[in-house]
Amino acid sequence: MGEDIFSGKTIALGISGGIAAYKAVDLASKLAQRGAIVKTIMTEHATKFVSPLTFQSVTGQPVLTDLFAADSQGKISHVALSEEADLVVVAPATANIIAKAAHGLADDALSTTLVAARSAIVMVPAMNNYMWSNKATQYNLEILTSRDIKVMQPEVGRLACGEGNAVGRFPDTASIVSFLEDILRKSHDLAGKTIMITAGGTREPIDPVRFIGNRSSGKMGYAIAEAARARGAKVILVSGPTCLNPPLGAHTIYVETAQQMYDAVMENLYQVDAVVMTAAVADFRPSSSGIEKIKKERMPKSIELELNPDILQAVSKKKGNKLVVGFAAESENIIENATKKIKKKDIDLIVANDIASPGVGFGSDLNLAVLINKKGPVGDLITYKKTELAEKILDWVAAHIAVSSISS
Numbered sequence: 001m002g003e004d005i006f007s008g009k010t011i012a013l014g015i016s017g018g019i020a021a022y023k024a025v026d027l028a029s030k031l032a033q034r035g036a037i038v039k040t041i042m043t044e045h046a047t048k049f050v051s052p053l054t055f056q057s058v059t060g061q062p063v064l065t066d067l068f069a070a071d072s073q074g075k076i077s078h079v080a081l082s083e084e085a086d087l088v089v090v091a092p093a094t095a096n097i098i099a100k101a102a103h104g105l106a107d108d109a110l111s112t113t114l115v116a117a118r119s120a121i122v123m124v125p126a127m128n129n130y131m132w133s134n135k136a137t138q139y140n141l142e143i144l145t146s147r148d149i150k151v152m153q154p155e156v157g158r159l160a161c162g163e164g165n166a167v168g169r170f171p172d173t174a175s176i177v178s179f180l181e182d183i184l185r186k187s188h189d190l191a192g193k194t195i196m197i198t199a200g201g202t203r204e205p206i207d208p209v210r211f212i213g214n215r216s217s218g219k220m221g222y223a224i225a226e227a228a229r230a231r232g233a234k235v236i237l238v239s240g241p242t243c244l245n246p247p248l249g250a251h252t253i254y255v256e257t258a259q260q261m262y263d264a265v266m267e268n269l270y271q272v273d274a275v276v277m278t279a280a281v282a283d284f285r286p287s288s289s290g291i292e293k294i295k296k297e298r299m300p301k302s303i304e305l306e307l308n309p310d311i312l313q314a315v316s317k318k319k320g321n322k323l324v325v326g327f328a329a330e331s332e333n334i335i336e337n338a339t340k341k342i343k344k345k346d347i348d349l350i351v352a353n354d355i356a357s358p359g360v361g362f363g364s365d366l367n368l369a370v371l372i373n374k375k376g377p378v379g380d381l382i383t384y385k386k387t388e389l390a391e392k393i394l395d396w397v398a399a400h401i402a403v404s405s406i407s408s
């Protein structure tokens, strides 16, 4: 049996002021028993429900309640904790701490830890059902999930305020522990692996100011780059021009043309374990592009084109035991066409996406897609948020990279 996933992991456990704070004692205790170093941070209101000493006793670690407390090395404690935590968990999370986290307020030890956190953050809300369904709370939760903060759904049951069969109950310890286990596993299942991702569209110059381009926004590739970083991978992102901020922690190489993208990918191929090619590479380019701007009077009647290199195909020829994932932009017979592409390009997985349906694909936050491996579709053709599709692709990559490194 492998080592417990919690063993040696530092968990910053935030307790905010709700009656479920007493149940979090059991959570702290179970995490500590599994080998986690549980460092509790309590809001002032939380200390009205449970004494800091209780958490200190079950975790064997000091409890932080004061924003300006310094640790033994004289470092401000909440900053040190944000740095060393493998996971930040707020359980119970009240409507108040959810609102503060959504808007970046930092006025006590817990809210400041959340703003300074480097690791994944999990919120386990527990509150009165009217507070839970209040529009402000729901809106704040949407903000948190859009920033990839994981929110565990509260349970339905009898609430401490006397409401029966209402939503807002703190989940049982075992459910929270298994939720955290899943997040922790995903937070490092690509550790030690290097993944190269191509993103965005290419620009093929006609002259120094004009180009042939396409509608790719780069959102899909950037979402995969961010998710792969969060799962512990070293990320090389080869990006065409986009309006997006470079993902934190990724090595981003900017290119414009398909030829430049080809060169950057081939130059870095030797050091990667997997390649995910989301870029919308122009299949062809103008055969010549002068250094002078073409004047109106000299408008050419036609533009002669020549083929660009197929980067995916070139990678697949040199793949060895690297995993190669491609995308297929299709407007009809999606599964059939993508299945042909996976065979023709001899790759491990193809993500077939429908670019013809309204509201999905280029520029959108959504993708209507299906994953297909050499044996056929893995799942159904459904609409994903690009961030969800990124995780789904990386689930597949993580599972298959693991297999290939065992067998090699």
Ligand code: CTP
Residues within 6 Å of the ligand: 198, 258, 277, 278, 279, 280, 281, 282, 283, 308, 309, 310, 311, 312, 313, 325, 326, 327, 328, 329, 330
């Ligand atoms: N691709 C590439 N280099 C190219 C063209 C495509 O690396 N010159 C990659 C894309 O990044 C994508 C996959 O190949 O991962 C499939 O791209 P797509 O445009 O759907 O397919 P094509 O092979 O270009 O076929 P067609 O346009 O005829 O459908």
